[in-house]
Amino acid sequence: MTAALECEGLVKRYGSLLAVDGLKFSVTEGEAYGLLGPNGSGKSTTIEMVVGVLIPDSGTVRVHGHEMARHPLRAKRLVGYVPQEVALYPDLTGRENLRYFGRLFGLRGQRLRRRVAEVLDVVGLADRADERLGTYSGGMQRRVNIAAGLVHEPKVLVLDEPTVGVDPQSRNAILESVERLVAGGTTVLYTSHYMEEVERVCDRVGIIDRGRIIAEGRPEELMATLSPGGRAEVEVDGDVQAAGVAVAALPGVAVTVADHRPRLLLVTWTEGADRLPDVLQALNGVAAVVRTAAVRPSLEEVFLHLTGTSLRD
Ligand SMILES: Nc1ncnc2c1ncn2[C@@H]1O[C@H](COP(=O)(O)OP(=O)(O)O)[C@@H](O)[C@H]1O
Ligand SMILES: [Mg+2]
Known part of the structure; x- marks a missing residue:
């Protein structure tokens, strides 16, 4: 070429x-x-x-x-x-x-x-x-x-x-x-x-x-290559605290509650295959799942990972 x-x-x-x-x-x-x-x-x-x-x-x-x-x-x-x-x-x-x-x-x-x-x-x-x-x-x-x-x-x-x-x-x-x-x-x-x-x-x-x-x-x-693993948003109805605890108990999975969206769990895993099925299983009987969405990692995060600083300051 x-x-x-x-x-x-x-x-x-x-x-x-x-x-x-x-x-x-x-x-x-x-x-x-x-x-x-x-x-x-x-x-x-x-x-x-x-x-x-x-x-x-x-x-x-x-x-x-x-x-x-x-x-x-x-x-x-x-x-x-x-x-x-x-x-x-x-x-x-x-x-x-x-x-x-x-x-x-x-x-x-x-x-x-x-x-x-x-x-x-x-x-x-x-x-x-x-x-x-x-x-x-x-x-x-x-x-x-x-x-x-x-x-x-x-x-x-x-x-x-x-x-x-x-x-x-x-x-x-x-x-x-x-x-x-x-x-x-x-x-x-x-x-x-x-x-x-x-x-x-x-x-x-x-x-x-x-x-x-x-x-x-x-x-x-x-x-x-720079952000292996994956992320998903899981919107729940019911006891959000209990839902968070149940998901966080899964090995290799971290969870936070969105700042402005109290019923939205942000779930991340650092390596391996899609963990969303595990997450849904952990929530079974704890809280109803309203919606899930996979979240793609962004170049913004890649930049942060490489330099420790943000693209837009
Ligand atoms: N004519 C110039 N004289 C002195 N310093 C400059 C001049 N142009 C750019 N710089 C400095 O060089 C660096 C790179 O600038 P620049 O190439 O304009 O970056 P970017 O386009 O990515 O914002 C910056 O620190 C900027 O302040
Ligand atoms: Mg410029």
């Missing part, structure tokens, strides 16, 4: 601060790769080196085999960059902004017109394209920002926290656009501190902390 993006030994210092500390990862053509980490972990610094706007202190970036430091024009042409901060002209319309970015990449005439119309469709803004950008909501401006990164038809799209600060509707529209692009064969590098987004959009995830990738794999792999 061809590597669309390869980073090796990337280092960046700001004064005495080591922001990126020997980072290495690669993204296969057509893959969606997520860099997941808390604020300040080095995501934006990494992304800026990947797209060639920041020069690494050491290390290399290759885009489809073209080394960024040696052949920046060839490498950059293959990359679309959607920065964390919106970089657009508020007095121009959405369409005019996109025409401007298209011209920067050498598009003209019919091709420019067609590409601008296509990317407006991708982000679902065709019907608002001729209104001034300054009148758009924050979420809509973010979507134009994404379209600007796509207008020259890059093979690799790099998005730096594209949903921060947007309303839920725009957030969903953004995630859907990214999913459609991935389905259509675009390679994606996506950063976020929201694990739900990375789980939804990405085939593979690198967990970044203090400028290093501390774990990497498919979301479900990471969760399986």
Whole structure:
């Protein structure tokens, strides 16, 4: 399989601060790769080196085999960059902004017109394209920002926290656009501190902390290797205290009562097969079971397990 993006030994210092500390990862053509980490972990610094706007202190970036430091024009042409901060002209319309970015990449005439119309469709803004950008909501401006990164038809799209600060509707529209692009064969590098987004959009995830990738794999792999066992919610009717005691008596099973839901038992087991049948048997004759649900471990917990700190502080 061809590597669309390869980073090796990337280092960046700001004064005495080591922001990126020997980072290495690669993204296969057509893959969606997520860099997941808390604020300040080095995501934006990494992304800026990947797209060639920041020069690494050491290390290399290759885009489809073209080394960024040696052949920046060839490498950059293959990359679309959607920065964390919106970089657009508020007095121009959405369409005019996109025409401007298209011209920067050498598009003209019919091709420019067609590409601008296509990317407006991708982000679902065709019907608002001729209104001034300054009148758009924050979420809509973010979507134009994404379209600007796509207008020259890059093979690799790099998005730096594209949903921060947007309303839920725009957030969903953004995630859907990214999913459609991935389905259509675009390679994606996506950063976020929201694990739900990375789980939804990405085939593979690198967990970044203090400028290093501390774990990497498919979301479900990471969760399986790092938090073995399982969890379930069990809602009971009757004597909750007695129910808790009965479940807690099972070997290898722990139970707590939910803070705001006094009839909900949170049951966890640390290894082995599904223990829910044992739990139900233990409750037999103690309390009626109203509902059960398996709870998937989250990347949030994986992160906590690896670093002892939370993704969102
Ligand atoms: N231009 C800069 N000058 C000095 N320090 C910086 C600069 N940019 C980022 N940093 C610092 O580098 C670290 C990594 O930042 P950044 O790459 O922006 O992380 P993230 O995108 O994950 O929030 C942080 O400690 C941040 O304060
Ligand atoms: Mg950032």
